[in-house]
Amino acid sequence: MSYGNTFPLWRAAAGDHWPAYTRHAFVQGLADGSLPRDAFMHYLVQDYIFLIHFSRAWALAVSKADTLDEMRHCAATVHALLNQEMGLHVKLCGEAGIAEADLIAAEERPENLAYTRYVLDIGHRGDFLDLLAALAPCVLGYGEIGARLAASDHAQTYAEWIGTYGSRDYQDLCHEVAALIDASVARRIGPEPQTSPRWGLVCERFTMATRLEVGFWDMGMTP
Ligand SMILES: Cc1ncc(CO)c(N)n1
Numbered sequence: 001m002s003y004g005n006t007f008p009l010w011r012a013a014a015g016d017h018w019p020a021y022t023r024h025a026f027v028q029g030l031a032d033g034s035l036p037r038d039a040f041m042h043y044l045v046q047d048y049i050f051l052i053h054f055s056r057a058w059a060l061a062v063s064k065a066d067t068l069d070e071m072r073h074c075a076a077t078v079h080a081l082l083n084q085e086m087g088l089h090v091k092l093c094g095e096a097g098i099a100e101a102d103l104i105a106a107e108e109r110p111e112n113l114a115y116t117r118y119v120l121d122i123g124h125r126g127d128f129l130d131l132l133a134a135l136a137p138c139v140l141g142y143g144e145i146g147a148r149l150a151a152s153d154h155a156q157t158y159a160e161w162i163g164t165y166g167s168r169d170y171q172d173l174c175h176e177v178a179a180l181i182d183a184s185v186a187r188r189i190g191p192e193p194q195t196s197p198r199w200g201l202v203c204e205r206f207t208m209a210t211r212l213e214v215g216f217w218d219m220g221m222t223p
Contacts, residue, residue, distance in 0.1 A: 003140050004178030006185050009194065010136060013203035017210045021137065022145050026217040030162065033155025040158065041096055043220035046112050048089040048103045050216070053116035055081045057123055057135060064128040066187070073180045077139075080173055088164045111219035115212035122205055129188045129198075132181050133205035137213055143174035 002008050029035025061074040123131035146165025189196045
């Protein structure tokens, strides 16, 4: 299972960092239900804050885009994050007695801050493609995790989380983002991106964001 042509190359360039992210103990705990509830709630609260800043980064991509088509895709992703994905967090936290005002007021953990501000910094310094490379591990990594967990035996404990990222809606979003990345690479680097001097740097953006995802799961396991 994969998304587009560029993502598998970036994923391979990230080496062992990729499975460290997508097969992290936190993910295993979501699948078999062994993840402690307080770790999951702590993660969800932090992830709500993460999504606020991540939406800002996608909004920056709207501003960095070169074509109307790119703008529309990025604007649609901002919409999906703010009005769909964050709904999961509000609902699950609400069921646990955590109000949305408490989510907004929660203190951001440094591992969380490091990740989103890294992505925003890459976006500010670089061009649209640099920013997409830093955004990709988040969207497509959760797509990969959601699809894998939804397709295999999993406990009911975190089924709603698994169902969100394994859903057709989320998988469609992943395929759209992958197509956006492929078109962006073709437009900015050309038909043989791996021979370009830019390629290594773009792979570095992707790898660093992947490492920051591993740090995010680690943070999730230490409420
Ligand atoms: C940390 C993190 N990475 C990726 C996603 C998917 O949007 C998320 N919600 N949180």
